Amino acid sequence: MSRARATRRERLVVVSNRVARGGNAARAGGLAVALLDVLKRSGGLWAGWSGNVQDGALGKPRMSAQGDLSFATLDLSQAEYEEYYNGFANRTLWPLFHYRIDLTNFDRDHYQGYLRVNQRFAHAVAPLLGDDDLVWVHDYHLIAFGEELRRMGVHHTLGFFLHIPFPAPEVITTLPVHEVLVRALFAYDLIGFQTESDLRSFTDYVTSEAGGRVLEDGRLEAYGRVVRAGVYPIGVDAENIRRFARSRDAHTHGARMERVLAGRLAIIGVDRLDYSKGLPERFRAFDALLRRYPENRGRISFLQIAPPSRTDVPEYKDIRQELEGLSGSINGEHSEFDWTPLRYITRGFSRQALAGLYRIARIGLVTPLRDGMNLVAKEYVAAQSGHNPGVLVLSRFAGAAHRADGALIVNPYDIQGVADAMQKALVMPLDERRERWRALRDEVMTNDVNAWRDAFLAVLREVDARRPR
Numbered sequence: 001m002s003r004a005r006a007t008r009r010e011r012l013v014v015v016s017n018r019v020a021r022g023g024n025a026a027r028a029g030g031l032a033v034a035l036l037d038v039l040k041r042s043g044g045l046w047a048g049w050s051g052n053v054q055d056g057a058l059g060k061p062r063m064s065a066q067g068d069l070s071f072a073t074l075d076l077s078q079a080e081y082e083e084y085y086n087g088f089a090n091r092t093l094w095p096l097f098h099y100r101i102d103l104t105n106f107d108r109d110h111y112q113g114y115l116r117v118n119q120r121f122a123h124a125v126a127p128l129l130g131d132d133d134l135v136w137v138h139d140y141h142l143i144a145f146g147e148e149l150r151r152m153g154v155h156h157t158l159g160f161f162l163h164i165p166f167p168a169p170e171v172i173t174t175l176p177v178h179e180v181l182v183r184a185l186f187a188y189d190l191i192g193f194q195t196e197s198d199l200r201s202f203t204d205y206v207t208s209e210a211g212g213r214v215l216e217d218g219r220l221e222a223y224g225r226v227v228r229a230g231v232y233p234i235g236v237d238a239e240n241i242r243r244f245a246r247s248r249d250a251h252t253h254g255a256r257m258e259r260v261l262a263g264r265l266a267i268i269g270v271d272r273l274d275y276s277k278g279l280p281e282r283f284r285a286f287d288a289l290l291r292r293y294p295e296n297r298g299r300i301s302f303l304q305i306a307p308p309s310r311t312d313v314p315e316y317k318d319i320r321q322e323l324e325g326l327s328g329s330i331n332g333e334h335s336e337f338d339w340t341p342l343r344y345i346t347r348g349f350s351r352q353a354l355a356g357l358y359r360i361a362r363i364g365l366v367t368p369l370r371d372g373m374n375l376v377a378k379e380y381v382a383a384q385s386g387h388n389p390g391v392l393v394l395s396r397f398a399g400a401a402h403r404a405d406g407a408l409i410v411n412p413y414d415i416q417g418v419a420d421a422m423q424k425a426l427v428m429p430l431d432e433r434r435e436r437w438r439a440l441r442d443e444v445m446t447n448d449v450n451a452w453r454d455a456f457l458a459v460l461r462e463v464d465a466r467r468p469r
């Protein structure tokens with residue numbers, strides 16, 4: 001064994017758009033929550049945007065540390081924030097990859113800004129890399145990051161994980177720069193997707209659009225490069241969520257909610273306010289439930305928590321307005337002086353408080369029109385009590401539905417179908433609820449966030465072991 005190998009000490013370097021330290025992870029969304037869970041255990045370096053926008057000199061990354069975990073954070077300029085973050089990432093790639101061609105806005109300046117930020121991040125991270133670092137890049141904001149590192153002569157093994165769906169070739173090819181982006185993905189050594197259908201779409205693109213092929217060992221070849229691509233469904237820190245659900249904060253929130261419910265059954269939805277989450281359709285399905293099954297009037301209560309996100313992007317203002325209108329008209333139509341059917345709240349909650357609310361809800365309503373995975377579905381399952389578990393009503397278009405045998409799987413476009421599934425959940429006997437929940441729990445506990453990290457990193461290490469040193 002060479003001396004270099006003998007003294008080798010691997011460090012995990014995670015690069016993602018948003019770096020979230022401690023308490024602000026939940027606000028930064030599912031990805032930040034998951035990465036913080038991963039890094040808290042393994043230690044390493046987390047590099048990316050600080051969340052700050054400023055107009056002065058941008059300079060070098062700001063370094064800080066919490067225990068074994070170091071952070072390298074960069075600010076964005078106002079122009080970068082507009083072009084890279086609000087522009088190409090959130091008005092082009094996000095809607096397109098969620099199959100919303102109608103909301104996709106392509107602007108060449110935004111695209112150039114996106115490339116510049118990827119370049120700047122690569123130049124900031126490259127000098128921080130040690131010889132034995134494993135580099136794991138996350139999500140659609142940083143597709144071009146790996147290629148920039150390669151241009152700079154970085155030979156490290158590079159992994160990439162796409163947290164959102166990879167769309168079918170017919171959809172992604174509507175993007176004028178689709179080829180440049182997919183080619184950039186080939187700078188990585190390993191590409192991870194959430195579901196088999198994402199991997200299939202990517203493979204279809206490679207073979208039908210890029211003139212590439214699938215090699216005998218399953219790797220993909222195109223643009224003169226070979227990559228491994230695989231399915232690594234992300235999980236939640238299920239053990240921790242179970243603990244959260246039994247915490248004092250959880251009890252307080254659960255008890256407060258139960259007082260308000262006064263014996264009624266609760267339905268809960270928790271989402272970032274985003275058009276991909278199917279919220280208007282969900283509200284309409286709740287309305288349909290009250291109309292189709294009037295015996296529920298006065299006996300159920302729907303709590304939808306949806307904190308606004310990406311508020312500088314116009315499409316997010318539109319969805320907010322639409323929901324305010326819908327919740328007002330549903331409550332106006334159905335409320336009694338002593339019963340408010342729908343509570344729509346736009347503030348954030350601690351993870352403990354959320355777990356307490358999940359635990360008392362008879363239905364976890366997770367009905368995105370398209371979602372890479374959806375962590376809320378898994379959090380809801382992890383937070384239930386085995387004595388009296390609730391029922392997960394889950395969209396077939398969430399990545400989570402690929403391994404969710406115990407859920408009631410729905411098509412969120414079928415408003416009456418979703419209402420029927422809710423009714424089925426409301427009257428479901430305890431034995432069936434328990435049986436379904438146990439199946440879901442086994443999946444969520446086994447394939448948790450640590451299993452996800454270990455599965456991806458095991459393959460990345462295998463690739464790394466073959467790297468010439």
Ligand code: ADP
Pocket residue numbers: 026027029030031033270271272305306307347348349350351354373374375376377379
């Ligand atoms: P996305 O990544 O699209 O936001 P996910 O469902 O995968 O969707 O992840 C959302 C994450 O954000 C979950 O961990 C969820 O608990 C958290 N979250 C969503 N809404 C709130 C809220 N109001 N307060 C606290 N955390 C929230």
